[in-house]
Amino acid sequence: MxxxxxxxxxxxxxxxxxxxxxxxxxxxxxxxxxxxxxxxxxxxxxxxxxxxxxxxxxxxxxxxxxxxxxxxxxxxxxxxxxxxxxxxxxxxxxxxxxxxxxxxxxxxxxxxxxxxxxxxxxxxxxxxxxxxxxxxxxxxxxxxxxxxxxxxxxxxxxxxxxxxxxxxxxxxxxxxxxxxxxxxxxxxxIRPEVLSGHPDKAVDALNLYGFERGLPTVYVTGGAQGSQQINDVVRDALPWLLERANVIHQCGPANVEPLRRHVASLHPGLAARYHLTGFVGPELPDVLALADLVVSRSGAGTLAELTALGKPAVFIPLATSAGNEQAHNARHLEESGAAVALIGEVTADRLVAAAGPLLTDPARRAAMAERARAHGRxxxxxxxxxxxxxxxxxx
Ligand SMILES: CC(=O)N[C@H]1[C@@H](OP(=O)(O)OP(=O)(O)OC[C@H]2O[C@@H](n3ccc(=O)[nH]c3=O)[C@H](O)[C@@H]2O)O[C@H](CO)[C@@H](O)[C@@H]1O
Structure with a gap:
C-alpha cells in the first residue's frame, strides 16, 4: 500500500x-x-x-x-x-x-x-x-x-x-x-511559513526600495552554499536582466564580495534594482512571495517549495549531483511545461533566451505557475x- x-x-x-x-x-x-x-x-x-x-x-x-x-x-x-x-x-x-x-x-x-x-x-x-x-x-x-x-x-x-x-x-x-x-x-x-510570505515584507526586510515596482522580480538562488556556476551566468546576464527586472541574488556566503565588486560597475539606476545576499534567512517566504520568476538549482527542497507555491522557474541543475538527480528533477517539470531546464553548459545567452519570454509575458508566467502548482504537495x-x-x- x-x-x-x-x-x-x-x-x-x-x-x-x-x-x-x-x-x-x-x-x-x-x-x-x-x-x-x-x-x-x-x-x-x-x-x-x-x-x-x-x-x-x-x-x-x-x-x-x-x-x-x-x-x-x-x-x-x-x-x-x-x-x-x-x-x-x-x-x-x-x-x-x-x-x-x-x-x-x-x-x-x-x-x-x-x-x-x-x-x-x-x-x-x-x-x-x-x-x-x-x-x-x-x-x-x-x-x-x-x-x-x-x-x-x-x-x-x-x-x-x-x-x-x-x-x-x-x-x-x-x-x-x-x-x-x-x-x-x-x-x-516544506516549512509551512514558506506558503504564507508577503511581498511587501520582503521589500521592508531587505530594503528593496530601489526596486522598480512596474517590473517583474527575479529570485536567483544557488542553494544554501550558493552556486558558482549560477553566479557566473547571472553576473554576465546582469545588465540585460536589470533592464527588464529587479533581481534578488542569493549567491552563497563565501561569494558576496567578488560579486559586490562587479556590481559597483553597474549604472546606479540599474544597481538599485539588484539585491545581493549570501543567504536568505527568515525572510525566505517573503522573497518567494515577491518573486515572479525563480532561477535556481533543482534540489528537491527548492522544487517542493516552488511547486507548492506555483512559481515559474528556470532551473540550472547541479551537474554532479548523485545519479544526475537534479537534472532529472528539472527535466520532469519541464516536460509538463512547469519550468525551463537548462542542462549541460549554461551561458548568459541561454539564460537570456529562457528568461526573456517569461519576463516579458505575464500570461506565460501564469500558465507555467499553474502547471508547477499541479506538482506541489x-x-x-x-x-x-x-x-x-x-x-x-x-x-
Ligand atoms: C549539492 C547537493 O547535494 N544537493 C542536494 C541537497 O540539496 P540542497 O540541500 O543543497 O538543496 P535543496 O533545494 O534540497 O534545499 C535547500 C533549502 O534551503 C533553503 N534555502 C536556500 C538558500 C537560502 O539562502 N535560504 C534558504 O532557506 C531552500 O529554500 C530549501 O528549503 O539535498 C537535496 C535533497 O536531498 C538534493 O535534491 C540535492 O541534490
Whole structure:
C-alpha cells in the first residue's frame, strides 16, 4: 500500500528521535515533520519529546537549537563516492569510514537512553549511525527520501526500515522490489511559513526600495552554499536582466564580495534594482512571495517549495549531483511545461533566451505557475506525520 492510510489516533505523548542533515534539503523536511507532529499532539492536549541527532558542522546544528529542539551529536564520516576503487580507498575515505563504528556506538547510547517511539531519518551521512542504532535498539525506523532515487544514507538504512516515505510517485518504480511493500508516498515536507510570505515584507526586510515596482522580480538562488556556476551566468546576464527586472541574488556566503565588486560597475539606476545576499534567512517566504520568476538549482527542497507555491522557474541543475538527480528533477517539470531546464553548459545567452519570454509575458508566467502548482504537495508534512503515528501505534 503506497498511499497513507486512514488518519491514525493521536497519542497524548510521543518520543521522537530525528536524524539527518548536512544540507537544507535533508534538514528542513526533518524540522517541518517535528513542528507538524508537535502541533498535532498539542491540539489533543499532548506533548512531543524530541531529540535531533546531527553533526556539529551540518546546518542542523544551527537550525535545531534555534527552534528549541534538543540536539545531540555523533561523529560520522562522509563517504565520498567514486567508481575508481583507488579513490574510494583515499585517506579521507578510510579515515571517515573508521569513524562510522564510533558514531554508531555513540548513537546506540543515545537511542537506548531516549527510548523513542520512532526514529525518523531524513538522509545525509549523519543519518547512518543513528539509523543503525535504531535497529540495534529495536526501535522502529522511518526513512524519508526527498529525491527521486534513494540517497546513499537511505540505501544503507533501507533494510532496517519499518516504512520508507517517498516524495514522488515516480520513486516507487525505482525502488528494489523487496522494498516496495515498505514504501508510502507522502511528498517532501516544506516549512509551512514558506506558503504564507508577503511581498511587501520582503521589500521592508531587505530594503528593496530601489526596486522598480512596474517590473517583474527575479529570485536567483544557488542553494544554501550558493552556486558558482549560477553566479557566473547571472553576473554576465546582469545588465540585460536589470533592464527588464529587479533581481534578488542569493549567491552563497563565501561569494558576496567578488560579486559586490562587479556590481559597483553597474549604472546606479540599474544597481538599485539588484539585491545581493549570501543567504536568505527568515525572510525566505517573503522573497518567494515577491518573486515572479525563480532561477535556481533543482534540489528537491527548492522544487517542493516552488511547486507548492506555483512559481515559474528556470532551473540550472547541479551537474554532479548523485545519479544526475537534479537534472532529472528539472527535466520532469519541464516536460509538463512547469519550468525551463537548462542542462549541460549554461551561458548568459541561454539564460537570456529562457528568461526573456517569461519576463516579458505575464500570461506565460501564469500558465507555467499553474502547471508547477499541479506538482506541489503542500500536505506532505501531514502525510509524513501520519506515517510516524501509524508506525508507532503498530509497534
Ligand atoms: C549539492 C547537493 O547535494 N544537493 C542536494 C541537497 O540539496 P540542497 O540541500 O543543497 O538543496 P535543496 O533545494 O534540497 O534545499 C535547500 C533549502 O534551503 C533553503 N534555502 C536556500 C538558500 C537560502 O539562502 N535560504 C534558504 O532557506 C531552500 O529554500 C530549501 O528549503 O539535498 C537535496 C535533497 O536531498 C538534493 O535534491 C540535492 O541534490
Amino acid at each position: 503506497n498511499t497513507p492510510s486512514a488518519i491514525p489516533p493521536v497519542p497524548t505523548s510521543f518520543r521522537l528521535i530525528v536524524t539527518g542533515g548536512g544540507t537544507g534539503g535533508h534538514t528542513y523536511p526533518a524540522l517541518t515533520a517535528i513542528r507538524t507532529l508537535q502541533a498535532r499532539l498539542a491540539a489533543g492536549g499532548g506533548a512531543l519529546d524530541v531529540l535531533w541527532i546531527g553533526t556539529e558542522e551540518g546546518l542542523e546544528a544551527r537550525v535545531a537549537p534555534a527552534e528549541g529542539i534538543a540536539f545531540d551529536t555523533v561523529v560520522t564520516g562522509k563517504i565520498r563516492r567514486s567508481s575508481n576503487p583507488l579513490k574510494m580507498a583515499s585517506p579521507a575515505n578510510v579515515r571517515d569510514m573508521a569513524r562510522v563504528p564510533l558514531g554508531v556506538a555513540q548513537a546506540r547510547r543515545i537511542v537506548s537512553g531516549f527510548r523513542p517511539d520512532v526514529v525518523l531519518a531524513t538522509g545525509g551521512y549523519v543519518a547512518v549511525p543513528a539509523g543503525l542504532a535504531a535497529r540495534m535498539c529495536k526501535r522502529p525506523l522511518v526513512l524519508h527520501e526527498q529525491t527521486v532515487r534513494l540517497g546513499l544514507a537511505n540505501r544503507k538504512l533501507a533494510g532496517s526500515a519499518a516504512r520508507i516515505a517517498l516524495s514522488s510517485d515516480s520513486s516507487l518504480a525505482l525502488l528494489p522490489e523487496q522494498l516496495r511493500p515498505l514504501a508510502v508516498v507522502t511528498g517532501n515536507p 503542500p500536505d506532505a508534512a501531514d502525510r509524513l506525520v501520519d506515517v510516524l503515528l501509524s508506525v508507532a501505534a503498530r509497534s
